[in-house]
Amino acid sequence: MKIDPDSTKDLSAQIAEAIRAEIVGGQLIVDQRLPSEAELADHFEVSRPTVREALKRLAAQSLIRTQRGATGGAFVNRLRFEDAYDQQVTTASLLLSMNAVSFDVACEARYALERACAPLSAIRRTPDHLATMRAEIHRQGQPGLTDEAFCASDVTFHRALVDGAGNKVLSYQLAGAVEAMQPLMNMITFTARSREAIVDLHTDIADALEAQDAAKTDASLTKLEAYTRELAHSVVTARAAAAKAKEHKTA
Amino acid sequence: MKIDPDSTKDLSAQIAEAIRAEIVGGQLIVDQRLPSEAELADHFEVSRPTVREALKRLAAQSLIRTQRGATGGAFVNRLRFEDAYDQQVTTASLLLSMNAVSFDVACEARYALERACAPLSAIRRTPDHLATMRAEIHRQGQPGLTDEAFCASDVTFHRALVDGAGNKVLSYQLAGAVEAMQPLMNMITFTARSREAIVDLHTDIADALEAQDAAKTDASLTKLEAYTRELAHSVVTARAAAAKAKEHKTA
DNA sequence: GCCAGATTAAATGTCAGACATTAAAATGCC
DNA sequence: GGCATTTTAATGTCTGACATTTAATCTGGC
Numbered sequence: 001m002k003i004d005p006d007s008t009k010d011l012s013a014q015i016a017e018a019i020r021a022e023i024v025g026g027q028l029i030v031d032q033r034l035p036s037e038a039e040l041a042d043h044f045e046v047s048r049p050t051v052r053e054a055l056k057r058l059a060a061q062s063l064i065r066t067q068r069g070a071t072g073g074a075f076v077n078r079l080r081f082e083d084a085y086d087q088q089v090t091t092a093s094l095l096l097s098m099n100a101v102s103f104d105v106a107c108e109a110r111y112a113l114e115r116a117c118a119p120l121s122a123i124r125r126t127p128d129h130l131a132t133m134r135a136e137i138h139r140q141g142q143p144g145l146t147d148e149a150f151c152a153s154d155v156t157f158h159r160a161l162v163d164g165a166g167n168k169v170l171s172y173q174l175a176g177a178v179e180a181m182q183p184l185m186n187m188i189t190f191t192a193r194s195r196e197a198i199v200d201l202h203t204d205i206a207d208a209l210e211a212q213d214a215a216k217t218d219a220s221l222t223k224l225e226a227y228t229r230e231l232a233h234s235v236v237t238a239r240a241a242a243a244k245a246k247e248h249k250t251a
Numbered sequence: 252m253k254i255d256p257d258s259t260k261d262l263s264a265q266i267a268e269a270i271r272a273e274i275v276g277g278q279l280i281v282d283q284r285l286p287s288e289a290e291l292a293d294h295f296e297v298s299r300p301t302v303r304e305a306l307k308r309l310a311a312q313s314l315i316r317t318q319r320g321a322t323g324g325a326f327v328n329r330l331r332f333e334d335a336y337d338q339q340v341t342t343a344s345l346l347l348s349m350n351a352v353s354f355d356v357a358c359e360a361r362y363a364l365e366r367a368c369a370p371l372s373a374i375r376r377t378p379d380h381l382a383t384m385r386a387e388i389h390r391q392g393q394p395g396l397t398d399e400a401f402c403a404s405d406v407t408f409h410r411a412l413v414d415g416a417g418n419k420v421l422s423y424q425l426a427g428a429v430e431a432m433q434p435l436m437n438m439i440t441f442t443a444r445s446r447e448a449i450v451d452l453h454t455d456i457a458d459a460l461e462a463q464d465a466a467k468t469d470a471s472l473t474k475l476e477a478y479t480r481e482l483a484h485s486v487v488t489a490r491a492a493a494a495k496a497k498e499h500k501t502a
Numbered sequence: 503g504c505c506a507g508a509t510t511a512a513a514t515g516t517c518a519g520a521c522a523t524t525a526a527a528a529t530g531c532c
Numbered sequence: 533g534g535c536a537t538t539t540t541a542a543t544g545t546c547t548g549a550c551a552t553t554t555a556a557t558c559t560g561g562c
Contacts, residue, residue: 024345026348036514037514049546050544054307056304056307059308067553068553069513070553070556071513072553079342079345079346084343090271090275091335091338092423094314095420096420098329101419109418116367167356169361170359170360172346173360176424261514287543289542317543317544319523319525320526322527322541324542325543
């Protein structure tokens with residue numbers, strides 16, 4: 001394993017980078033055991049705490065896992081789709097919330113990606129996927145549902161659409177786009193009428209997928225996107241109006 | 252900040268999770284300074300090395316940055332699109348290489364996502380994007396280019412297509428899909444004839460985008476996908492044949 | 503000979519205290 | 533007032549020790 005020259009960065013960051021390169025480059029393969037912390041400390045000529053900090057960095061990225069006990073140690077971790085999902089959702093959510101990404105931009109990206117899944121999903125969706133979508137549509141029609149529950153159901157519905165494409169890579173890629181939108185969607189207050197409209201559009205999508213009609217699925221998704229953006233826009237203008245009224249009152 | 256009950260997990264993992272929740276939940280905002288390591292150690296009733304391990308976990312995810320000196324400390328980091336790109340590329344690459352994702356599945360996902368960008372890119376691509384694409388097409392036509400260089404140019408070309416959509420969220424999402432494919436693409440040996448065919452298809456795509464013709468862009472991408480998969484398939488069958496011949500020889 | 507329980511060994515997890523290094527702020531001199 | 537110096541508060545690193553976990557080994561009894 002390579003050593004580190006004198007750099008400005010932390011030793012632990014350099015060591016983590018060196019080990020990461022070995023994993024990404026394929027020199028260290030899945031389930032292979034790394035040298036013990038003491039051996040690594042010896043090799044890199046640093047103390048054990050420094051090595052530990054490096055290993056924790058790698059553990060945070062799910063690149064390694066550690067096991068205690070006699071045959072324990074740090075092992076190269078097989079990165080699983082589920083673990084990657086979680087990281088993606090967190091990262092995407094933070095990107096949206098920290099970078100002032102507008103609702104329109106996020107919404108456009110989300111529906112563009114979903115439309116990418118539509119043709120495949122129209123071909124491959126199983127009865128299970130359709131059943132999930134129908135169940136969520138039914139839930140969305142129930143009165144007394146909170147806005148948060150409505151949005152959560154919406155996410156489940158769209159996840160079923162995406163998973164229907166039967167491509168794990170696509171599902172992984174879209175997990176972030178769909179779920180990261182949820183906090184933004186939660187800002188919308190769904191009236192009874194708007195819920196009804198969304199349920200109708202969802203029904204259109206489910207029908208189109210059931211009929212394996214890719215073009216109709218695409219069209220319905222486009223309609224849903226337009227309606228979602230319209231709703232968000234009305235929320236923004238309503239708030240602006242309220243703020244202006246308040247300002248007028250105090251002035 | 253909340254405390255941790257007696258759990259089976261590492262203290263450093265629990266502390267990292269607690270702080271992460273505060274950041275994701277918005278209690279800690281961008282550029283806000285966390286308490287010093289000593290204060291955190293005091294608060295969580297652990298030692299400073301344990302706190303440091305927790306902070307390194309967060310640093311590995313670009314959630315915080317640290318600064319030395321009198322006014323130093325750990326600060327909530329604004330997650331930048333560029334940082335997120337890198338993480339995404341690494342994660343996506345590892346997912347593909349560690350989970351035996353087939354070329355076909357990865358390829359299908361990649362082109363489905365690119366087609367999602369096509370309509371937007373047809374509208375919004377700037378002269379800069381077109382110039383980049385033309386330049387890469389020219390490079391790809393040069394003789395004496397290594398397969399790796401050809402693939403790298405291919406990535407740049409497709410990145411320009413994606414960026415042409417003018418949606419940062421889309422660009423971020425697709426960085427992983429496009430770049431993670433590169434190692435798989437590198438396994439293909441591009442003959443002079445296949446390079447010529449790809450250059451022609453790339454030219455079709457650039458022409459369609461220049462003409463702002465979304466349908467033609469989509470069609471060209473579909474052709475390119477089919478051709479890419481055909482190439483990969485021939486590599487696989489050629490290898491299988493070679494292996495069989497060798498086996499026959501030794502037997 | 504074989505099995506159950508006790509022991510051992512090797513690894514990670516945690517702690518305490520110290521020193522090194524950095525960079526900003528306070529201080530003092532002119 | 534401006535510049536050099538000192539102070540200070542923070543992270544970065546080291547040493548050494550102890551705690552805990554877990555599998556392998558040893559031991560004793562049947």
